[in-house]
Amino acid sequence: MHTIMPPDKNPFILIDPEKCSGCRLCEMACAMLHTGRCSPKHSRIRILSFDGASSHMPLLCQACEQAPCIKCCPMNARGRTAEGAVVTDPDRCIGCRACLYICPFATPAVDPDTGKTMTCDLCADDGTGPWCVKACRDCGALKVSEAREVVARKCRGGAEIAKHAFKKPTLRETP
Amino acid sequence: MKVLIVGNGIAGNEVAFSLRKARMDLDITIVSAERFPEYDPCSLPYFIGRDVPRQTVFRKTWDDYRSHRINLLLEQRVMSIDPEARHATTEKGLTLGYDRLVLAHGGSLFIPPIAGIDTPGVHSCKQLSEADRLDQSSGSAAVVIGSGAIGIEAGEALKKRGYEVTVIELLDWILPALFDPESSRRLEESLQRCGIRVLTSEKVLAIEGAERVSAVVTDKRRIPCDTVVIATGVVPGKALAQTAGIEVQRGIRVNEHLQTSAPGIFACGDCVETVDACTGEDAMFQLKHNALEQAQVVARNILGVTSAYPGAWAFARAHFFDTHAVTFGKTTRATQCELGQLEIIERDEGPDYLRVIVKEGLVVGGQAIGKFADFIGLFMGAMWRKDAIPSIRQNWPLIARSGSIYPWTTRKLGELIGLKS
Numbered sequence: 001m002h003t004i005m006p007p008d009k010n011p012f013i014l015i016d017p018e019k020c021s022g023c024r025l026c027e028m029a030c031a032m033l034h035t036g037r038c039s040p041k042h043s044r045i046r047i048l049s050f051d052g053a054s055s056h057m058p059l060l061c062q063a064c065e066q067a068p069c070i071k072c073c074p075m076n077a078r079g080r081t082a083e084g085a086v087v088t089d090p091d092r093c094i095g096c097r098a099c100l101y102i103c104p105f106a107t108p109a110v111d112p113d114t115g116k117t118m119t120c121d122l123c124a125d126d127g128t129g130p131w132c133v134k135a136c137r138d139c140g141a142l143k144v145s146e147a148r149e150v151v152a153r154k155c156r157g158g159a160e161i162a163k164h165a166f167k168k169p170t171l172r173e174t175p
Numbered sequence: 176m177k178v179l180i181v182g183n184g185i186a187g188n189e190v191a192f193s194l195r196k197a198r199m200d201l202d203i204t205i206v207s208a209e210r211f212p213e214y215d216p217c218s219l220p221y222f223i224g225r226d227v228p229r230q231t232v233f234r235k236t237w238d239d240y241r242s243h244r245i246n247l248l249l250e251q252r253v254m255s256i257d258p259e260a261r262h263a264t265t266e267k268g269l270t271l272g273y274d275r276l277v278l279a280h281g282g283s284l285f286i287p288p289i290a291g292i293d294t295p296g297v298h299s300c301k302q303l304s305e306a307d308r309l310d311q312s313s314g315s316a317a318v319v320i321g322s323g324a325i326g327i328e329a330g331e332a333l334k335k336r337g338y339e340v341t342v343i344e345l346l347d348w349i350l351p352a353l354f355d356p357e358s359s360r361r362l363e364e365s366l367q368r369c370g371i372r373v374l375t376s377e378k379v380l381a382i383e384g385a386e387r388v389s390a391v392v393t394d395k396r397r398i399p400c401d402t403v404v405i406a407t408g409v410v411p412g413k414a415l416a417q418t419a420g421i422e423v424q425r426g427i428r429v430n431e432h433l434q435t436s437a438p439g440i441f442a443c444g445d446c447v448e449t450v451d452a453c454t455g456e457d458a459m460f461q462l463k464h465n466a467l468e469q470a471q472v473v474a475r476n477i478l479g480v481t482s483a484y485p486g487a488w489a490f491a492r493a494h495f496f497d498t499h500a501v502t503f504g505k506t507t508r509a510t511q512c513e514l515g516q517l518e519i520i521e522r523d524e525g526p527d528y529l530r531v532i533v534k535e536g537l538v539v540g541g542q543a544i545g546k547f548a549d550f551i552g553l554f555m556g557a558m559w560r561k562d563a564i565p566s567i568r569q570n571w572p573l574i575a576r577s578g579s580i581y582p583w584t585t586r587k588l589g590e591l592i593g594l595k596s
Contacts, residue, residue, distance in 0.1 A: 051596045057583040071464035074217035096494040101501040
């Protein structure tokens with residue numbers, strides 16, 4: 001039985017597009033783990049390049065809390081795993097791409113051999129952590145994170161902003 | 176508290192299982208007119224086309240009901256409700272008391288008034304028992320009456336089974352509720368390329384045959400066939416609510432908490448009329464994701480957590496053989512009778528087609544075929560956020576090209592509507 005809400009302490013992959021150099025090693029690593037071939041077409045992570053390849057955006061399933069793809073799949077092939085990832089069950093998938101079309105980030109990748117969709121499963125079968133993150137060690141654009149870490153960082157950032165906003169201006173600072 | 180749910184469909188089950196997940200002490204009963212555990216009507220054509228085995232259409236097993244302690248009354252139809260005394264009566268004469276009643280019985284197939292509609296060999300694809308019958312019958316030539324999503328999918332399934340398939344549509348283009356004529360023509364061409372005959376602007380007058388269907392007569396021709404599939408849409412089931420004195424219009428009327436006009440009675444799924452989440456107009460989108468969302472809202476309200484339903488949204492895809500198409504929001508036809516300046520953004524590159532309907536600068540709908548369909552989610556996001564297309568055009572050189580708040584969705588959207596970097 002799949003649940004709609006993810007478990008509280010699930011890891012996910014945090015993306016920092018600013019650090020992405022567009023080297024596409026992550027695509028290679030992903031395809032290597034899942035198919036045993038160095039074929040970026042079989043990768044579940046994709047790099048979208050803009051403005052003549054001057055900026056890049058890694059596209060990866062965000063495992064939304066209220067994932068619309070789970071609701072829209074006509075075959076109920078999309079479901080959440082125990083790790084919190086949202087994946088396609090290839091035995092049920094008919095390749096209609098409803099999950100790709102409803103996705104706000106267009107992340108599900110289409111398997112060129114079968115036409116079925118596939119998304120990030122956080123390399124759950126491997127046990128050593130996501131391979132794309134390991135491949136991205138040099139750039140550091142991909143990082144394994146937990147929800148509470150991100151929340152803590154955001155809170156600290158917010159507090160920093162609030163500190164400046166509510167600080168009484170001293171005589172020297174007033175113009 | 177006793178909760179009685181009418182209908183064992185997607186909405187009814189979602190209510191029952193959400194309630195059970197939250198509370199162990201509720202007495203939950205589902206009354207079903209059918210004799211199967213919950214199944215998904217969207218997947219029936221794929222099972223007929225043998226894309227997937229029959230067991231994949233089921234969303235629940237008998238064990239799920241047992242382990243969640245949900246009582247099932249199968250092959251029983253609720254015939255009347257007494258909102259004063261708070262009990263419902265089934266056609267077998269069983270009286271069921273309730274504290275909260277959920278009407279989730281969905282709709283029934285619209286049977287067009289055609290002579291010979293009850294001839295053997297006339298099938299439909301709405302319920303699993305009907306799909307089973309279609310699956311077990313054999314033949315060589317099929318006519319599908321109606322070209323909605325189910326009609327097209329059933330046509331594809333029968334083609335895969337080796338039938339000669341003809342799809343007949345009364346209106347001028349196929350998938351009339353979902354696509355504009357410009358996109359429909361392309362889908363029509365790809366259907367014809369795959370060997371499915373498509374006849375539009377044609378009215379079926381009669382179905383001929385005594386022992387078995389022998390032909391379908393339209394106002395233009397006579398089509399010999401041995402199988403007919405009726406796919407003319409679904410009408411919401413409102414008779415039960417109407418006889419109980421509950422307010423109905425096109426469907427059962429509900430407020431923002433999905434309560435009907437009678438106290439203690441909720442409604443969700445294909446039988447209700449709600450609002451469009453984006454425009455706030457009255458709307459009925461009989462789609463699965465809406466049923467699921469409505470059911471979750473009903474479950475929360477029954478549990479005493481007052482929560483409002485934001486509204487239904489239209490999203491559908493059409494997929495046959497190697498063609499992939501998607502539509503969301505309103506079609507041009509639906510916006511034509513409204514005030515406001517309409518702009519249509521079109522991109523046409525061979526087999527790939529994109530059509531975005533912009534009203535007063537805001538995206539209100541769109542359709543896409545082929546590679547453009549992959550990024551249609553960005554336009555849906557723009558519709559939800561109410562991003563103004565003129566301001567994206569105007570500010571295009573100023574939109575950040577990198578940085579930690581890089582608006583890549585806006586940049587990709589700009590590229591798709593033809594802005595050059």
